[in-house]
Amino acid sequence: AAKAQANATKDRARSDEETKKEEELEQKVTSLVTKCKEASRQVKEGRQRVEKLAQGLDRAIEQIRLIESSSNYRNEVSSGTIPSGSGSKHGGSFVDKRATKVAEREALAEKLRQASADLKRAEEDKMRYQNSFEELNQVLRLQTELSSKMRKVADRSAHVAEELAEHAEEEREAADLRKTARQRAEANVQNRGTHKESLQTQFQESKRAVSEATALAEKSRKRANELEDELEQAKDFTRLTQIVEEREWGRKEAQSYYDYALAEKKQKDSKMLRQKALVDASDEVRDATSKKSSVDLNRIQRKKIPHQDAIDTYNDAVVESRRADEAKL
Numbered sequence: 610a611a612k613a614q615a616n617a618t619k620d621r622a623r624s625d626e627e628t629k630k631e632e633e634l635e636q637k638v639t640s641l642v643t644k645c646k647e648a649s650r651q652v653k654e655g656r657q658r659v660e661k662l663a664q665g666l667d668r669a670i671e672q673i674r675l676i677e678s679s680s681n682y683r684n685e686v687s688s689g690t691i692p693s694g695s696g697s698k699h700g701g702s703f704v705d706k707r708a709t710k711v712a713e714r715e716a717l718a719e720k721l722r723q724a725s726a727d728l729k730r731a732e733e734d735k736m737r738y739q740n741s742f743e744e745l746n747q748v749l750r751l752q753t754e755l756s757s758k759m760r761k762v763a764d765r766s767a768h769v770a771e772e773l774a775e776h777a778e779e780e781r782e783a784a785d786l787r788k789t790a791r792q793r794a795e796a797n798v799q800n801r802g803t804h805k806e807s808l809q810t811q812f813q814e815s816k817r818a819v820s821e822a823t824a825l826a827e828k829s830r831k832r833a834n835e836l837e838d839e840l841e842q843a844k845d846f847t848r849l850t851q852i853v854e855e856r857e858w859g860r861k862e863a864q865s866y867y868d869y870a871l872a873e874k875k876q877k878d879s880k881m882l883r884q885k886a887l888v889d890a891s892d893e894v895r896d897a898t899s900k901k902s903s904v905d906l907n908r909i910q911r912k913k914i915p916h917q918d919a920i921d922t923y924n925d926a927v928v929e930s931r932r933a934d935e936a937k938l
Contacts, residue, residue, distance in 0.1 A: 613766070613769055613770040613773045613774075614770045614773075614774070616766050616770070617763070617766035617767045617769070617770040620759070620762050620763040620766040620767075621763040621766070621767065623759055623762075623763070624756070624759040624760045624762065624763035627752070627755055627756040627759045628756045628759075628760065630752055630756070631749070631752045631753055631756040634745065634748060634749040634752050635749060637745055638742065638745050638746055638749050641738055641741055641742040641745060642742065644734075644738045645735065645738045645739055645742055648731060648734045648735035648738050649735055651731040651734070651735075652728065652731045652732050652735050655724060655727050655728035655731050655732075656728060658724045658727075658728075659721060659724045659725055659728050662717055662720050662721040662724055663721060665717050666714060666717040666718055666721055669710050669713045669714040669717055670714060672710050673707055673710045673711060673714060676703050676706055676707045676710065677707065679703060681703050682703035682704065682707065685702055685703055685704050686704065
């Protein structure tokens with residue numbers, strides 16, 4: 610486990626080193642990319658400048674050719690004299706114009722040569738940066754693959770080291786368990802004699818307990834026989850007790866019938882009293898009705914009411930009298 614841990618540490622250090630190289634290469638590649646962009650910009654500007662100077666040079670050469678092909682210029686050259694203020698659109702001779710354009714051509718040609726040289730250097734720098742970028746990018750790709758592999762190796766080594774450490778821990782725990790088991794076994798061997806004596810003592814106690822249990826069983830058997838005899842003697846007493854209980858039940862049933870009859874009698878007495886009260890009330894109603902009929906008849910006679918009213922009053926009195934009789938019944 611210690612060796613695996615050492616290997617894991619070594620692999621991790623190698624992985625970190627390769628990763629650092631990868632980062633440094635990435636920085637260099639980034640710098641080359643910047644330089645390539647700058648060189649491309651310079652090449653583009655140089656080409657534009659060369660093209661512009663070339664166009665200017667072509668114009669100067671064309672202007673010189675036009676001047677040389679003009680009749681005025683040929684006349685000035687053939688006569689050997691340069692007339693003052695003649696043959697020039699803006700003043701001056703054609704010979705002077707040609708000389709000016711020739712000087713301009715030479716200056717443009719020099720600038721063009723210089724610009725072409727600068728463009729060539731810029732293109733060379735661009736090409737060099739581009740080649741360096743491609744080479745370094747290839748190295749970076751290889752370094753990236755190597756760093757990735759080393760990181761995987763480091764991770765695998767760390768995993769193996771962890772597993773071995775866990776296995777070693779399990780082995781230590783197993784060794785501790787074996788040691789504990791051995792100590793217990795030794796203790797059991799040392800205590801074997803004492804355990805044997807204890808077993809002999811327990812055996813003697815068991816024999817004594819068996820003897821006591823046998824004696825107790827015999828005593829219990831005798832007591833069971835005695836109880837059986839007592840049970841035979843108690844059978845007659847049980848029958849007598851049953852007869853007494855039956856008679857007591859009959860007495861309770863008769864008492865129940867008596868209580869029910871007494872309650873029925875009380876209920877009927879109460880009903881009779883209510884009916885008597887109704888009869889008395891009916892007599893009072895009839896007497897009051899008779900008195901009312903007599904009073905009404907006298908009042909009718911005094912006031913000499915019509916014959917039909919008297920008949921109605923009489924009929925009402927008869928109805929009230931019948932109601933009183935029905936209430937009495």
